Amino acid sequence: MKKELPEKYYLAHFKELITFIDTQCRHLLEQKHVDFINKVNRLTEQGQCMLARIYSRKPLLVAITTLNYNEIDSPALALEELKTAQLISHPNYTDYQHVLAHLTKPVLLALLAPFDIQPSIKKSVTKAQLVAQTCDFFATKPEHLTCLYNQFVINNRFAVYEYFEFLYIGRLSTGDINHQNSFVLRDLGLRTTRENHTVSLARFDTREEAQSNYALNRYRMAFKSAQSDDEYQALAIELINQPAEGTLAVNLKNKLLLRLHQQLKKYNIELCFTLLNACENSAEATELQIREQYRQGNKEWVKIQLETIIEDPLTDDLLYFADDFLMRKFNKQTRSRLSAMLADTQCVIEIDEVYRNDVEQGVTEHYTQQGLTVFYTENTLWQSLFGLVFWRELYIDTPTPPCNEFDMFPQSLRTDCFYHTQHQKIEALLANWQTPDDLLKHVCKSAARYFEQANGLFRWHSELLRPLEVLILNSSLAALKSHLKNMTMRFMQLKDGYPDLMVLNGNKLHFEEVKAPGDKLRRNQLTTIDCLKNNGFNVHIAAVKWVNDPNRIYSVVDIETTGSLKGGNRITEIGIVKMQHGKVIDTWSTLINPQMRIPKFIVSLTGINDAMVATAPRFTEIAETLLNKLKGTIFVAHNVNFDYGFIRKECEMAGIHFKMPKLCTVVESRKAFPGLKSYSLGNLSAHFDLNLTSHHRALADASATAELLLLIKKFN
Template sequence: MKQELPAKYYLAHFRELIEFVSSKCIHLLEPKHEVFIAKINQLDEQSQCMLARVYSRKPYLVQAQSLNYEEIASPHQAIYTLKTAGILFEPNELHYAQLLTHLTKPSLVELLSSYPEQISFKKSAAKGVLVDIACAFFKDCPQELAPLYSQYVINSRSDFYEYFEFLFAGKLSRGDVNHQNRFVMRDLGLTTTREGHSESLSRFETLNEAQSNYLLNRCRLTFKNITDENDYFPLASQVLLQVAHGAIAVALKNKLLVRLYRQLKGVDSELAFSLLEACMDDSEAQEIQIREQYRLGNKEWVKARLDAIIENPLTDDLLYFADDFLMRKFNKKTRSRLSAMLADTQCVLEIDELYRGEVEQGVNDYYTHQGMQVFNTENTLWQSLFGLVFWHELFIESPYPPCNEFDIYPQVLRLDNFYEAQKTQINDRLAQCQTPQALLNLVCKNAAQYFEQPNGLFRWHNELLQPLEALILNSPIKALITHLTKMSKHYSQLKDGYPDLMVINNGQVHFEEVKAPGDKLRRNQLTTIDNLKNVGFEVHIAAVKWFVDPNRVYSVVDIETTGGLKGGNRITEIGLIKVQHGKVIDSWTTLINPQRHIPGFITSLTGISDSMVYNAPVFAEIVQPLLDKLTGTIFVAHNVNFDYGFIKKECEMAGHFFKMPKMCTVVESRKAFKGLKSYSLGNLSSHFNLNLTSHHRALADATATAELLLLIQQSQTNE
């Protein structure tokens, strides 16, 4: 529920952060930080309010006259106090360029117009051009801007306060004030926070660890903000020299080094390769090095590195790369073990081309029509199973508890040492799950107890347990336990890349990775598929081949409503005509009580009034018969997104998932009958003499649309 912001909420957030840093992070502060905090604590409330407001601004320079707030009675006095305390400062001649960049275009024009004899410019010029002209002129006389300097204060939040924010959040966001944005969203009830969190904790153990993470995060933001390619060189030198303390800092430094390599490889190859060499145990950097050194002809070096990787791989993904590269480049084999696995698991499925935009849904329907149970699972299935099995170890009994109420992703997974840190608890937990029913009971118990609590691994929803139950009860328990163990040991490698679908056939589970023509498998998908196969699961790679199904059944649908899709409007009538092999094979219609008033203009248009639908069923009462008729067919309508969108919304309100292939007779008519003035159903009916007896009644419109569909199909046949 949305909350009202408290009075002086910026001050409250400011004090909350200062209190956290003072009490929980004192070991992460330098003397200069402690001096700064002491100054803040000596300020009166009004001055603290003003400082919090200045720090909430993004620009480096803040115009003093813009700092007027209801909670600050005397803003000028507050600014004076902050200047006297040595916390805020006015810009000076050294800041002339920042000042000129900060000015608005009208202010620049006014300033430049004050020097008509010295400066020539066009008032219509872009602001960037005016800034360049101004900077060139005032470079030699920055004292001329003295009257402007006094109108601004420097936003010095990056000196100390940005570091405090980082200690709280663990990251920096480009142009955002982390803690204030988070606190405001929390106060408004608009962001997810961890329930029952009573005490915030420091996320770093040592000053070196905190500062190396902070400085590397600043490098990350610098990289994102670079517009001049020459700026990559000093940043590369800075990152190379920055020591990384702790696993998170090492990972961030590696990522920055690889990104900088990609920017510099075509400009300075020697520097670029030194960046890769500086990476510590990074699989991406090692792969790039191997590919580049092979391209340069250093095959002995490459062979030695590949052998070393295979003997002691950092990750399964890197192992598969090394195995594949060694086989193809040195052993002259066209298929490595991984390539052979890919070929052996591949099956070709012929899927109706109407599913071109929904290939997974096409394969889903393919198996569903054969009587199998199918779930769209991908990564969510395994992430939710992992999270629910190890809920206590991840969120309750973890040696790495969340640092604050906003931390919802387990720190132990971020550090990638889950099994190492909690081996005994993990093995004990899995030992309690040696039967499918025991595993299912644990999953259901944790889902019931912790439903809707934020976790950072998966999203809660009402049907979360259905695929989990199907997986657990139809899989070998040994395979499940073995894979969960592997995930606990290598979560960062096995958190994604899972197949699209899970299929249950006669009590047996198998997985389908769906690939349309032209799609390729990513390495992490191959890695995960191989892991699933190695523990005992059956996995198929479904290579889809498109065809036109001559046995398609089309459900031609028309609805009448109380108004447009937005604004809480509802369906008042549905008409459905089923067509197969060019013939109508079924028809169905019903009025529906929309549970709201039907506007007069709608009654005039459709003839459907409140009294006509008074005793009609509500949508929830007809949803199952409707879905039964639509299942396995193509949804067709004139302006299909209108009818489809309404039915999808009504189904969701009634607790049913709705998704099926669709076709629009407006779109198809434009293709088949080019050059007509109008493609409205009424005009097309007149043009082709369609049977439209009662326009704007659902069954009549559906009947005319079905006849139009047959004409379209005939025109396609005659081509």
């Protein structure tokens, strides 16, 4: 059932934020912030309602005529109360440009009408152009706009209130108002929050840290809105001298400095070097600086820096760069380690080229046909294992708990201080497992206790534990412990870059990073793969070689449905024509009970009515047969995403994962036969004299599509 918001929901959210600031963040406030809270608390409820409504707006100016709300009995009295409390004010002549920008084109033209300048204004003038012309005209006579000023109030939420929102959310946004949007979605049940949340906590320890982060967020907003190199340059010069207090502020400042470097590197190279120098403990900045200096010809300086990094690297990623750059630029090595690893791999797999758009699926099918068990794991496997193993230490029994119900990602991981602050608990937990079964029991118990609780590490799903069980029971316990400990110490480096697949052959487990022709191995993948190998895991890099499998089997599919949108409609009929070596090897079709009425226009189109499907099987009853028919084949359809999407949706509703390679005869027809007026199945059948006997019945359409596929193959 859809939830309804109460009449005064804005006021409730406004008070929720003010209460949080007043009770939890006093140590982060200046006197002006305290004065603001005191003024708000002295307002009547009507005044608070009006202020909350004004602060819910984004523009600097708010038209008074738009401030009529059911919960405010007298808008005029409420506004007067806010003016008396000096919480709002009217614009004056210094704000005339903002006022004019707020007006519509007809109002602007009406303002100019008495001054006989309208003939110089073209009818095609844009709003922005008209505002600019009007501003120019009234620049020397802003007093003529006095009548407008009392029609607006200044939305000065940026003076104090924005800081309050920042303290709650932790960042600023160019979109909807931060906390209000979150609160509204929460109250409507549309935003996930952490269960069992009781008290919101301040996210900063000191005012200096809070204000530093706030100022840097303002710079981030300014960067997003900047439009010229001059604006970026001015922003860069200011940012260089902006203090960064605390890890979060340092990371944000580094990120902004690097973005500005990217923006200005062709505009002001000297400033760009200054930007890189201003970065603090940034591996990326160090790498960029070395590359820039090498391009400038400062090779001796570069060599010294590389050797220094190798002796004492800031991160593994930077170490790999330094080692590789030194070898290639100074020791005449022709290939990078990343290229060499990929080129020298002994694992080359021939995969049918129909898997070009999903190479991992192709490799999975390759191993599955050999009787191996394969899981597509990538980053999710290790992130979910890490989250379940350390859930309590991350979210409950922690010195750095999430600050509020919307905080999903643990603060201790964001700042890479998890092991530092909780090393005794972590070591005790790791030491507590004597066998893989001990670890598995811990993971299962954690999953049962915290199931479906929101978090920023992984998503809950019904098959979450299956790959974790395979990993734990088929790996060395020492290797698992070692890698988990590494993740606690440097999570931000090891949170991604994991191999695509986990492959189980009997009781032998290995990970596999799949690379198609043209793919490159990224450095974060090298970091993670090296860490896995060093901890005792078997990791392969599989180079895929595309082949055209002559024994390929096509399943040409057509479905009929109760309507065109898969969200609210169901399948009424499925037809399949299986082909191999250019011949039909099997056909199959069935009506399906859609468990809903079939609309009249669909009945007239397909001939399938409610009576025909009344005794037909439901999709769940034919799902196993259908999947067995499709297994190991290429899914072909005319406008394939329609048929494939409906079947995938039905499988999803039945709790079945559905994924297979697909081919679209509409797309292939356009390639093979360019220039035709229409590529509908009916028109193509007529054009090429295909045997389409009962259009809009599943097996008949599938048969015609199969003929079309053969024709396409001949032309290709």
